[in-house]
Amino acid sequence: MIVAEAKNLTEIGKTIAPYGRILVLGCGTCVTVCGAGGEREVALLHDALRLMDMKAGNGKHVFLECTLKRQCDPEFLDVLEEKAANVDAVLSLGCGIGVQAVAERLPDLPVLPGVNTSFLGMAKEWGVWDERCAACGDCRLDETAGICPITRCTKGILNGPCAGTKNGRCEVSKEMDCAWVLIYQRLENMRQLETMRRYYPPRNFRAIPRPKRVLSKINAAGGGHE
Amino acid sequence: MSVSLFDEKLNSDAFLITTEIGPPKGTDTSEILHDIDMLKDKVDAINVTDHQSSVMRYPSIGGCLLVKERGGEPVLQMTCRDRNRLALQAELLFAYSRGVCNVLCLTGDSVDVGDHKEAKPVFDLDSVQLLRMARLLEGGTDMGGNELKGVPKFCLGSTVHPEADFVEPQLVKFDKKVAAGSQFFQTQGVFDPATLRRFMQYASQFNVKILAGIIVMASARMAKYMNDNVPGIIVPQAVIDELATAEKGKGLQKGIEIAARFIRSVKEENLAHGVHVMAVGNERIVPDILEAAEVSGIHA
Amino acid sequence: MYSSLNSKSQDVNGAARRPHTDHSFIPPCQAKCPLQMDIREYVDLAAQGKVMEALQVIRSGNPFPSICAHVCTHPCEEACRRTQVDSPVSIRALKRFAVEFGGDRMVLAEAETTRPEKVAIVGSGPGGLACAYYLRKLGYPVTIFEAHAEMGGMLRVGIPQYRLPRAVVDTEVQRLISMGAEIRTNTRVMSLDLLFDMGYKAVFVTIGAHQGLRMGIEGEESPGVLDGATLLREVNLGLKPSLGQRVVVVGGGNVAIDAARTALRLGIPSVDILYRRSRKEMPADETEIKEALEEGVNIQYLVAPVNIKRANGDLCVTCVRMELGEPDARGRRQPVPIEGSEFTMKVDTLVSAIGQAPQMPGGFGIRIGRGSTIQVDPLTLTTNRLGVFAGGDAVTGPATVVEALAAGRQAAHRIDDYLQHKYPRPVSTNQPVMTGELDQQTIELVRKIGRFEPLYLPVEDRTRDFKPVESVFDWESAVNEARRCLRCGVGAEILFQDKCASCLNCVRVCPYHVPYIDMAGTIIIPPDQCQACGICVAECPARAIVMRKPRERRHIADELDHIVKTAAQSKARPLLIGFLCQYGLFGTGTLAGLWRSGKAGIWIVPVLCTSKVEAHHMLRPFEMGVEGVFVAGCGEQCSRENTDHWVQQRIHKVRKLLAQIGIEPERLQAFVSDKNDGRRLREELERFTEQVSSLCLASILKQEVRN
Structure with missing residues (x-):
């Protein structure tokens, strides 16, 4: 799941300043799940922006609300023809993908991001989100006990812990577990410590060259260096 | 055949003494030169740190060249934090070409602890991969499999953390570093002789030299601060308590006393093959410590 | 929001999930109430201290709330699911709280006559009064015929005043009179033909069941033996029968208990009840039994009289001890006499209270069934005679006030159907009834709050006279008691499944761990476990979850709008x-x-x-x-x-x-x-x-x- 975080209102206020009629566009998938851009956040942001306008003493903006099932698929964006017909800009609360998809769909309209797309991750519990995947294109979780050191170790190192770990926690945060301590413990439980003893060679950081593209059909143009 | 004076000493039975200096923040090298001059004849080698604690400074290789110029024996600290594999290889070639052959291969602190928190952390390689890469260069090819014109030769070292509260994964990594070709190890700061003894029992199975890391602390407050903020450092309560007994203004004196006592016991009880003294920005006191410990790094 | 955009899908599913549809369940208390009163609603209003609104809700479902407030047998409390957590909500006492604090006495009832067809009601018990009330509301001229001098039937002559003060019945009768109902007391109807001759177009027969059943034992006719209904009637009509010093009451129902407690209040020092089964089988209301015991009634279980003799001014009652045998077809264990266990009691009066039956004048010409009760069609309450309807105890045998009220209301509507030539359709609702027990986990997570009871008169003060035993709740206890209601069936639902992103917030935030994920990965909020706290509604990022009742969905927004408007004005x-x-x-x-x-x-x-x-x-x-x-x-x-x-x-x-x-x-x-x-x-x-x-x-x- 893509995890995002609401942008600061001050920042949003600056980006929308030049425009009058603004469509606040939510997305019903990932950003709904992480509470950053679903229908509830759209409504709350709408209220907050109106209040900000009022506070600034210039009620010059008009806001419209709409939440799509998913912003990152062109077919779901068909309704924008009508919804965005009379607006000056779209403030998308979708992730970076959503913003771009909407921008592609609306060639003549400014599409502004309302959230910061943070990472690929999961909920640890209500209201707590953790990164889990770097989308590196070369998954080797089989070698690290199903725990990704690329994302869960602050340095993303591959051959064991650095010397900064303390009490099983990472050197950058006493709240975060050291991924390598977790990997060691899990492998020990599974009696597979020899996996960790094996040398892990330098990674291929360009498993899919950028711009990345994945093909599942024939006769299509590949991405990057293809 | 030894690649450096330090390499030669590593192959002897001498009790080794190394220390480290941090390059300046800026271009004024007067202070570092003073420190080099003061230390070069009292220790077996001087590490030059590589943006220690992720604080941007004059480069490590630059510091090493200064040590070289002044007639000292430099150890190039090299971290994976700031350079990808191209830059790392290039720098190793450069170091060798200028006679800097002792390299301490490190992962490097996280950028989050430093003074450029928004920097992109590289970590293209880790310390084990860096060691292997250096050995690969010695074989005449780079990581891309291309042949080198002119081949370097290094004396490689690395670090180990025997006092980690969960030491097993550290030992796994230690093994990997040994296998990758690390000839010597500087430990993270150690304080407990018993832990060091246990670690040496383990490490003695390998043909490597262990230099016990000695951290000098100026006060109980500093010790507590390091416990809370410096990656990996665990100062035991007994040491903090002892520091706390120092009279006002005599904290550093106490710290020197503790460090010297520890060095003596390392030497007398054979707890390691040498020591690596880390004065943490207080390089001037290193001679005092060595004097108090009655050890000397000159084994010509 | 997007449901309104995806117009194609809306056409398919729109009707099923219109946001304004009420998806609440009928709570078990309401389902069990013969009057189907909206108990959850008025209890909730009481919990907010809104007594007048609570009374309004009560009055909309009950013609005589003040009567039920005193004497309802509250089957609702038996159904109350709070019992599974600790103990049921004191619904009847809360109703009384609303009635008294909400100013029921001040409520004016008015009705206009809009129909020409006159209707006669025979009997002024709860069934007759209710029928009259609703017929007046429907616009029919109504006449109530009552054989006794006072209105109320069993409410007046059957229920002792310490349970139902006379003033309560008087108020309701007065209100009925002010609604335009014609009252004919001291008028015993002997022939229905006469009523039709007088121009009544329909008759509702609700004559009650006043005739005490006979015990069928020797000596039953002896002086000093009387039946419970008679005793209660005499006392209620102001007579003071002399019963001597020792009274024994035979029977285990409410009438037996009422008779015994009445005897105590007449100053009889020794009052016994003989019941042939054990306490467990006793049909009388549990509270009544408890109060009787507190007041000093001595209940002898597993004892039945077999013979009564009058000797030397004493009534010698020979009794036999019983044991419980095999359960009969209805599951009740039948008492079996123990041989040789006979013993004799000397008493002054024996009150027989083993049951009552209707006593129908022969001239009515309507068909009688088992136990002298009138046979009716249960849906329409019609008898074998055209235009004659019947209900209440006369049809069911001795039952409860609330059942009689329900019968009266039903009769009024069926009479209306009949007079308007409408096909009688039962009032049907598509609303499902909340069934199902609370899960153990839910029970554990619901905060336990013991039941608040209204104050009762101290025992020593009770038996001196016929003062009401139970007092009304004080404000704070009532509010606290009402808050114990679990609000069954109004909880949260995932109304907009297409919006649900399966984020699991509802699963994670529920204080009762109610929502769960089924095998297919769908999130379910089981309505029978939901405690209607609304936390998941407020935390659902897709706004897919709503409360089942539309009014609750918009409550706060509406209140805010109201403030905005008020402020503007x-x-x-x-x-x-x-x-x-x-x-x-x-x-x-x-x-x-x-x-x-x-x-x-x-x-x-x-x-x-x-x-x-x-x-x-x-x-x-x-x-x-x-x-x-x-x-x-x-x-x-x-x-x-x-x-x-x-x-x-x-x-x-x-x-x-x-x-x-x-x-x-x-x-x-x-x-x-x-x-x-x-x-x-x-x-x-x-x-x-x-x-x-x-x-x-x-x-x-x-x-x-x-x-």
């Missing part, structure tokens, strides 16, 4: 807006003083638990230009422990927004009341008011400096 701008828990604070009046004491500018949005106040609710008042907003919950009195946690979460979120907008975050505050110290909250609020005023002043100054 009065041209007064609120300084502070507070979301106040309507239950604890307003309900028990903790905060009432603050608002009444002239704190101008503080406007209140009453909320039914602060857990329902969403982030945007807190933000909105600022847009209206208020200086501060606060949320005041009832703290420890809340039905759950973590309401404040969720309020704090939302406050935190909104404060962050406020800071970004440039409004001091301290202008938004949350408070909880202290159960033991109402003053504390008031002081905190006063501090907050001052703080906001100084912030207000500071910002004005800043503005001036800038200018």
